[in-house]
Amino acid sequence: MTDRRRKFYGWGYEDDAVTPAEIGEFETAWTRLLGVEKFEAVPFPTLDKIAIREPRIKVPGALSSVCTTDKYDRLYHTYGAGTVDVAKAIRGEFRNPPDVVAYPQSEQDIVDLFDWCGTNSLAAVPYGGGTSVTGGVNPPDHDRYRGTVSIDMKHFDKVLEIDATSQSARIQAGVLGPHLEKQLKPSGLTMRFFLQAWEFSSLGGWIATRAAGHFATAYTQIDDHVQSLKVVTPSGNVESKRFPVSGSGPNPDRLFLGSEGALGIITEAWIRLHKRPTHRAMTAVKFTDYDKAVEAVRVLSQSGLNPANARLIEREEAEYTGSSDGTYDILVLGFESADHPVDHWMARALEICAGFGGKWETESLSSKSAEIADAGANSWRQKFLRGPYLREYAIARGVMRETMETAVTWERFAALREHVKAETHRAIREVTGRPGSVTCRFTHIYPDGPAPYFTWFAYGDKSRLAEQFMAIKRIGEQAMVDAGGTVTHHHSLGRDHRPWYDKERPELFCTVLKSAKHALDPRQILNPGVLFDPS
């Protein structure tokens, strides 16, 4: 826990500032990417300048100790962290804030909040870390509801129990990444679920949105880490038993993994952990032929070597992040283990890469420590973690940066990449009247296909950036789905991905989900508009 307050319009704490030097560096990169000579920033909003609708509902006395209608709290819970969210926040647009923000301290508080919402037709929006980039935590805009209560789980932030023998722990779902790791540290265990939003996203959010983390192979999705769950629903608690694996009927946890807050609030989970790695090897492999690089990664994905990191970054992207001069693609390759030196693993992986023309600096190879890892890999990694801090500064300057990610079988990947890049380039030109940048890397790899991650930049009109952004995104997502990719590998569905999700999931499965909703949340208070519309 901390007394520092989060920005209500952007990433991080109020005192987290990006330095002028960093901004200068990024402006230089954006100039090169977008051909814009000079950027002018609109100012960030301040609390006092924003008008906010009065709460439409009154908190009952019994709930007053866990609820607030404070202006800051309501503004802060109006948006997630997507470009549309930040763009609207920066222009001071907070049309649909939650009426009340609740900070339950116990499961009984959640039950009481559900009862209140149910009897008063209020929408209940579960809130973990607020880092959704898909409209997952925004109050719904639907006549059915008389108001919205944002339920912030921040007080559920404890590691309750550690079973070091079975390498697992019972953890409250509201805990954010750093506080989770801090509590695990004395045990020598770690969750190692270092997604880009790690600092400000919660365990419950990872589970509800099926996030993916640190490992490029094997333990990629949160699904693999969940041993059991406890969920509070308006119809009662659902608590699964704790087993390494079971074959007893459909897995109950799988109903809540990806439930996006629509079926209940996850309060606790038993989570599988790892020992802190003591052996590491990292390097960056350069390829001059992208298709061959992809082949190398495919063979690697099917080798059983299970690298912890295997991020293939195409040359354009590696260039603007400073790890390539633009003549070669980079594969950031890493192995780690708490059990054994990983030299043999790395040696075989590099043998595979060499077979496809890959080259690497031999001095970058080290299984002593990740610190001596390749400078190119490090440079990329730093920018990866710093990424979200830049978003509001980019948007204030009219720069849109979006990432669209998917997973696709290997045989469809080349055509998918070509189509997504072509269509997104076309969309950027049509919407903004000028060219942009669209590049691809892999975040995770599987024996049957990669998880490609497209990053695009465009320079738009600051007064209607949110709308331009969605216009471009719609075309890019459609291209990705048309080419056989899933609408999301790990960014979640929220409300923004609904149009594609509605076609991706089997129609009858939606009927089943609606029945599950009816059983668990008969008054349809929970996060309306995700997965399907309220009836």
Added chain:
Amino acid sequence: MTDRRRKFYGWGYEDDAVTPAEIGEFETAWTRLLGVEKFEAVPFPTLDKIAIREPRIKVPGALSSVCTTDKYDRLYHTYGAGTVDVAKAIRGEFRNPPDVVAYPQSEQDIVDLFDWCGTNSLAAVPYGGGTSVTGGVNPPDHDRYRGTVSIDMKHFDKVLEIDATSQSARIQAGVLGPHLEKQLKPSGLTMRFFLQAWEFSSLGGWIATRAAGHFATAYTQIDDHVQSLKVVTPSGNVESKRFPVSGSGPNPDRLFLGSEGALGIITEAWIRLHKRPTHRAMTAVKFTDYDKAVEAVRVLSQSGLNPANARLIEREEAEYTGSSDGTYDILVLGFESADHPVDHWMARALEICAGFGGKWETESLSSKSAEIADAGANSWRQKFLRGPYLREYAIARGVMRETMETAVTWERFAALREHVKAETHRAIREVTGRPGSVTCRFTHIYPDGPAPYFTWFAYGDKSRLAEQFMAIKRIGEQAMVDAGGTVTHHHSLGRDHRPWYDKERPELFCTVLKSAKHALDPRQILNPGVLFDPS
């Protein structure tokens, strides 16, 4: 496909006989285990001696080409392959045969069968290979239904499409193990899902029951192999899209993995495959301290080495299977790869074993071929595959052999093993009046716990063997569940495991499953009595 006919009362084809020499060998083992000097066998039943109820329903003309009421077909589809099934079959008890057996040739045939069943209150029991040991394919005994149609999927036996690049194939769900592998062979790919019932169980059965296969780690459950599914339900088809992974909401396939035939009939699946291994190393490690052997396997499970085989067999079991003299426990340890020699993997695994007092024959180590593998390991493996063929011969002699399997976190394992062994020994003595044998091995291991597999032998009364068997099993299963294990890791639920499943799954999750049933099978025709009772 074959013209050979399966035995209607036991394992394998009618011309599959166990040799007198094999029987002699087993009788010697049983004498040692059970203290019975001489075994007398009741004869196996013959078709002509069995009286069978007339079909209670008439096949409509339009379905006559895919349906039969032939006596053999009905007897053969009356039971699965469990001890109760075989014991009843051997004593000629076929009280509740299906009235009709259907062999659909197309999905439309299945739809037509569902329509017929739905409008006539008939139970529809999906039938793959018929190897259920938990009462999963037996016609239900419930007033609600006017008759039972067993739907045998044997004509759905083709590999329809192979994507060698993404190492996956689209496969019809009725195919049995050997025919599946035969069709894959030219591609160099293999499913390697070699469970004990591999010869006679079907892909659809593996999926519907969440079977586990060849690999002791990593790719253990069928869940890991399923890329997408096609399911025909009474409400329509559910067909999921094919991705390496997706984060789009709850995974639709997970509803049908473990659905036990109650929600639809799986007709096709895209399945993840492996390249045929070209590098192998196998050995058998001996331990004189069982607790230390368990510790070695735990460390191995958490090492990231992912052995293909890691079966720890306690000394009593290793002794009667001929791979130990009874003074040491055996860890059958194997690595395999299609990519790289596995010597380094094996070397590190043995280093771990050595740390806990493990010893092995150095000449048994070879990464050239599995053929030079340790004799002890091989001896056990042969008996593993031959096991099911013995069942009817054992039962005809009054010998019950059951396997009860579970998964449990590491910190609970020692107490679980002690409790299950003590309780099952007690049950055998109480029920049969004489001592029996109860031993434990691991079939699969996970970083958070093993899948212990208990084998027990008891000598009973041939005239009421089915009842004695269930009386013992009930106590053993209860002990397993009381000690924190799941009711099944990979043997499925069927109807026999319902009493424990009903307590294992969260109550509200059962409500959700019933809603799913209502959505997909509103007339409740599909496999009544599995997962929950018909309303």
